[in-house]
Amino acid sequence: MNNSTVVSYFSQSNEFIHVHAWLSKALGFDATSLMAFVIFAVIALIIVGAMATIGGLGTYAERKISADLQARMGPNRVGPFGLLQFLADGVKMIMKEDIITTNADKFTFNLAPVLCMVGVFATLAVVPYSSGFILADLNVGIFYLVGMASLVGVGVFLGGYASNSKWSMLGGMRGASQIISYEIPATISIIAIVLLAGGLSMKTLVGAQGGLPHEWFLFHNPFAFMAFFVYFIAGLAETNRAPFDLPEAESELVSGYHTEYSGMKFGLFALAEYIEIFVVCGVAVALFLGGYKVPFDLGSGAMLVEKLGLDSMLSQNIGQLLELGAFVSKTLVLYYVVIWVRWTLPRLRVDQLMTLCWKYLTPIALFNLIGCAVWMYAFNGKSIFTLIFSAAASGHGGH
Amino acid sequence: MSTLHLDVYMPVVILIALALLVAGGSLFLGSLIRPHNPNKLKETAYECGEEPVGTAWTNFNIRFYVIALIFIIFDVESALMFPVAAVFKKFNEIGLGGTLLMSILTFVSVLLAGIVYCWKKGDLDWVKSYTQSTSTTPTYGKKD
Numbered sequence: 457m458n459n460s461t462v463v464s465y466f467s468q469s470n471e472f473i474h475v476h477a478w479l480s481k482a483l484g485f486d487a488t489s490l491m492a493f494v495i496f497a498v499i500a501l502i503i504v505g506a507m508a509t510i511g512g513l514g515t516y517a518e519r520k521i522s523a524d525l526q527a528r529m530g531p532n533r534v535g536p537f538g539l540l541q542f543l544a545d546g547v548k549m550i551m552k553e554d555i556i557t558t559n560a561d562k563f564t565f566n567l568a569p570v571l572c573m574v575g576v577f578a579t580l581a582v583v584p585y586s587s588g589f590i591l592a593d594l595n596v597g598i599f600y601l602v603g604m605a606s607l608v609g610v611g612v613f614l615g616g617y618a619s620n621s622k623w624s625m626l627g628g629m630r631g632a633s634q635i636i637s638y639e640i641p642a643t644i645s646i647i648a649i650v651l652l653a654g655g656l657s658m659k660t661l662v663g664a665q666g667g668l669p670h671e672w673f674l675f676h677n678p679f680a681f682m683a684f685f686v687y688f689i690a691g692l693a694e695t696n697r698a699p700f701d702l703p704e705a706e707s708e709l710v711s712g713y714h715t716e717y718s719g720m721k722f723g724l725f726a727l728a729e730y731i732e733i734f735v736v737c738g739v740a741v742a743l744f745l746g747g748y749k750v751p752f753d754l755g756s757g758a759m760l761v762e763k764l765g766l767d768s769m770l771s772q773n774i775g776q777l778l779e780l781g782a783f784v785s786k787t788l789v790l791y792y793v794v795i796w797v798r799w800t801l802p803r804l805r806v807d808q809l810m811t812l813c814w815k816y817l818t819p820i821a822l823f824n825l826i827g828c829a830v831w832m833y834a835f836n837g838k839s840i841f842t843l844i845f846s847a848a849a850s851g852h853g854g855h
Numbered sequence: 856m857s858t859l860h861l862d863v864y865m866p867v868v869i870l871i872a873l874a875l876l877v878a879g880g881s882l883f884l885g886s887l888i889r890p891h892n893p894n895k896l897k898e899t900a901y902e903c904g905e906e907p908v909g910t911a912w913t914n915f916n917i918r919f920y921v922i923a924l925i926f927i928i929f930d931v932e933s934a935l936m937f938p939v940a941a942v943f944k945k946f947n948e949i950g951l952g953g954t955l956l957m958s959i960l961t962f963v964s965v966l967l968a969g970i971v972y973c974w975k976k977g978d979l980d981w982v983k984s985y986t987q988s989t990s991t992t993p994t995y996g997k998k999d
Contacts, residue, residue: 654944
């Protein structure tokens with residue numbers, strides 16, 4: 457087995473070897489692929505379930521935080537603190553009548569929300585939750601993620617086009633132009649980080665960083681610091697979040713590209729959007745904020761074995777849980793920032809949107825890319841803190 | 856070796872299947888319990904109470920086309936940047952960083968030249984400036 461997926465993590469345990477031997481004997485062929493399939497399917501189900509919950513809780517968090525910012529109560533009737541509100545919303549959406557207008561292009565109309573879902577779910581395969589808990593550490597990881605995420609743009613445009621309604625058409629057009637435009641600064645910022653890490657797979661990207669903030673790529677050099685903000689702003693625009701929610705601008709376009717959608721099809725759009733925010737925040741964490749790395753090498757569990765004398769497999773599992781906690785907590789902090797930004801800033805105009813993307817973010821992103829390349833060449837890949845520390849160590853007591 | 860590659864991409868296929876399953880399943884579940892009583896008014900496109908006139912599939916503003924063109928150029932070039940960026944660190948360690956840096960600089964300067972050209976031509980302006988056209992506006996019905 458190659459050492460890069462959740463299956464290879466499980467295959468270290470004794471149980472896996474036992475079951476594998478027993479299955480191979482009972483079935484009469486090598487059961488590695490079968491077991492890999494079963495483990496992948498179970499883990500994928502768990503991740504999808506967790507993500508659907510996060511998407512649902514995202515809508516709850518959105519309403520609760522917006523209520524907090526506007527000195528209201530927010531949902532507080534269904535369940536404790538209104539926590540089960542998203543389940544009630546889901547049930548309501550499933551029970552709503554499904555309306556397809558007579559003029560709409562029916563096949564494309566039904567395809568659009570499904571495309572959004574497929575695009576977002578496919579990106580979940582490479583999100584690095586911890587060093588062992590990653591579904592597929594593809595060697596083209598981040599490239600694959602960028603490609604799959606752009607399927608959402610196709611879904612948004614098709615949804616607007618197929619509805620055959622003027623509001624939807626305007627929203628879909630704006631959505632398509634906005635999503636493809638902001639893909640450029642986001643991708644170029646990602647390339648700058650790929651340059652620093654020297655690889656495309658998510659494990660390489662996270663592995664080149666450390667657990668403590670000064671080892672993160674965010675503080676590697678000033679250009680990477682700027683690249684983070686460029687990526688984050690572009691990520692907000694790609695997920696159609698305010699202040700870039702022009703495709704669904706409710707005060708001018710009714711509801712934009714999903715004006716004609718009702719019931720669960722609208723629900724699928726919303727679910728895809730909230731999961732995509734999580735993915736964008738997760739990628740920002742993995743690329744810039746140290747990802748799943750925890751300080752002092754706690755993740756590998758080596759320290760626990762040494763100091764406390766724990767079983768190696770147990771301490772490895774504890775390390776994985778710590779890494780998962782580090783990744784998820786950092787991502788949720790960014791998630792909060794995304795919601796906070798939405799309820800703080802007013803919406804941009806279309807011309808301001810395009811000006812921001814093409815005249816500010818894209819040139820800045822290109823500048824960052826050149827800056828990172830020159831920094832890597834000039835300082836041999838050392839981060840600014842490494843340089844400061846070594847200068848302080850060599851010049852100690854010199855002044 | 857080929858089975859190993861399949862194994863790595865297996866979760867991608869599983870996740871896409873799950874996405875289809877979640878979408879299809881929730882829609883199917885809904886079709887069992889949701890009401891279905893369409894009428895003519897309900898099935899027209901929503902235009903704030905007005906009766907919709909004509910289709911929405913009309914000619915659209917050319918600016919979107921220009922943006923799409925610029926996007927394609929930048930997207931292809933950024934796709935070409937990925938492999939160079941991925942090997943930059945390794946090349947830098949064995950002392951070939953300068954060569955690669957020069958190629959990156961050349962490539963990015965071509966990109967920059969492209970964006971400067973578009974900027975200069977005014978393709979990046981969403982609202983076109985009317986200063987030039989006002990001087991040549993025909994003066995209908997105006998006697999001078």
